[in-house]
Amino acid sequence: MTVQLYARDVGGGTPLVLLHAFPLSSAMWLAQREGLGGRFRVITPDLRGFGGSVLGEDEPSVDVMADDVARMLRVKGIDRAVIGGLSMGGYVAMALCRRHPDRVLGLVLAGTKASADTEQARDVRLRQAERLEHEGGTRVLVDEVLPFLVGPTTMRQRALVYGRVRGLVQAAPALAAAWAQRAMAARGDSFETLRGTRAPALVMVGDEDELSTRTDARAMAEALPNAELQVIPRAGHLSAVEQPDLFNQAVAEFVAALARTSR
Template identity: 80%
Template sequence: MTAEGEGHATMTVQLYARDIGAGTPLVLLHAFPLSSAMWLAQREGLAGRFRVITPDLRGFGGSVLGDDPPSVDAMADDVARMLNQLGLPRAVVGGLSMGGYVAMALCRRHPDLLLGLVLAGTKAAADTETARATRIRQAERLEGDGDVAALIEEVLPNLVGPTTFRQRALVYGRVRGLVQSAPAAAAAWAQRAMAGRDDSFGALRELRVPALVMVGDEDVIATEGDARAMAEAMPNAELMVIPRAGHLCAVEQPDLFNQAVAEFATALARAPQ
């Protein structure tokens, strides 16, 4: 899919997405400030069993930013529009970090699109005042600098756990490269969008599909406590703690992540609809 604009007052953002494999559709939404490139191991490991769709959220990778005000809801509407354009009435939707915020916004705004929900390295609570102020400060610096130095200095150090930093130099190097390639304008927009996002616990309590919650045991951004709170809020959810992984558990421990998602999605496909 390509990105193009239409309309008058605002631009309709059409997401660029990698779409590979066949079977139950599995939509994976990437973390901040990365792109769908982070899902390489998931495309390689899961496309033999599922239709794996990995969009670039607006402004990142191959997707344009558009001119809408910063909003996680706008990002969720982009994903809903993409599913409609692909002719998919329902999909298993997974999101990591920012992608999780977008997935939860989908639960609020387009619940009928979900066949199942995967939330990894994310949290349902809105930002605290301190966290919100940090995001706005970083957004202002990104806009002022015109580069992503702020992300390299402040965001990158917490994206992977100490095990990855010490023992998986190639993984850390790849993550650093993805952060460095983020467009500053998109990163600033996304920070403002995340700063303004709503609490999602109400939507999770009303969720009518099964859910899988995953968290790295070394994640300092979204903790095991955050993950447990989400799992407990949903009527039908399981929690998996991934060992020796930080915030980007899907990148740091792809085999464990893929196995859990494959088992979850396979069970969903077998369940009566």
Template identity: 75%
Template sequence: MQLYARDVGEGTPLVLLHAFPLSSSMWLTQREQLAPRFRVITPDLRGFGGSVLGGDEPSIEAMADDVANLLRQKGIAKAVIGGLSMGGYVAMALCRRHPERVRGLILADTKATADPDEARANRLRIAERLSAENTVAVLAEELLPKLVGPTTLRQRALIYGRVRGLVQATPAKAAAWAQRAMAARPDSLATLRETKVPALVIVGAEDTIATEADATAMVEALPNAELLVIPRAGHLSSLEQPDLFNQAVTEFVNAIARTT
């Protein structure tokens, strides 16, 4: 599967994998602010943005293989891999399936545990509605209000509007496929315990989807990790507090570039 990807800047390769149900458009501020320092690559995961869905069975592993193929196509042996939410699941699968490609790891507003039964059933219910209705109305109703924190809802109407537009632009078929893929994903804590590269775990202080407790569990599993809690941000910390997010990523990737 060939992914559409934006590729800007020069230097240490930094791959940023987007959240569900958005696209690489969510990384606009990161591309603008980080490209002067690094080579920033932001793929659309399969079915989202400019990437086709294909006919494979839904799986996070397939999405990770897509990213590994993208790096191969671009002649990049290793990259710092960052993922937010669903992108974090893909980043962890990449560590499991293609560890030789990972120079450093950034996990933002995500979790390493598999879905408990209730959450898995809810994903599958939403996937069925997406498939049956062929619209993303269910995501706008049920997921959109949880994607940003209360500070953003109160004070950052433009950001919330942008997120709403990205959700509404999502193809229903891709969203259903991704929900089924996430529902089937395995627990990744054992993968993190074997991941020796430097890692940065980021979480919005107001995130109720992937909580600070989830972030702490990942830091405790990783052999070489640090935790950053971003204040006044919910699940989309890179959009809600881009300056703090980008500063942390810059310091982290610079440190990797100096030491590896």
């Protein structure tokens, strides 16, 4: 089944596609649409099953999610775009680099990692997927995933941000979240893909991120032939939501430099 992704599409200029984290939706990119839409064409799709996009009947796979994004670009008549992904969105962005490298003008990887899951992490994902399917609600995500999505500074000082993230987690459709967990559990290592990626890259990590660490970020930056690494202070896993101004500034400088050199 072919899935057409629902996407918010604002602004004009260099296309910047931002792929959301698990188990959120493109709603997480509000500050990016507002802060970057004046300079670039910011496209934020809901990955399959989340937000306004249907789940379809394909087997769980990050590659399928990447193909969805490539199809969306084709439908929109976009040859190449800067592809950005946070967490799960980063896995999809790396799959896009592997499967559709000609589509990637530049790459932004935030709060993500190129390594495959450990056996322990895989087991946790599959157990959560089973609970999501069995219970039909998001309690397991609120209990086990939400606590790691934002850093301690956000927990202490940004109650509204934490509340918003909690609301997005609670809004996740259980079957889509289960499908995505199975897709991420099955994904392979992406270091070879990164070593073969010619597009310039920006790797970002929150300095309080416990899920995707600075070590993970450094490993990706070192594997990529042309990458810079930025650490976002006082941010956990969702740096784009926790520190939107710093995140937007780094992305804007990266995309603007790319636009100048690709003319």
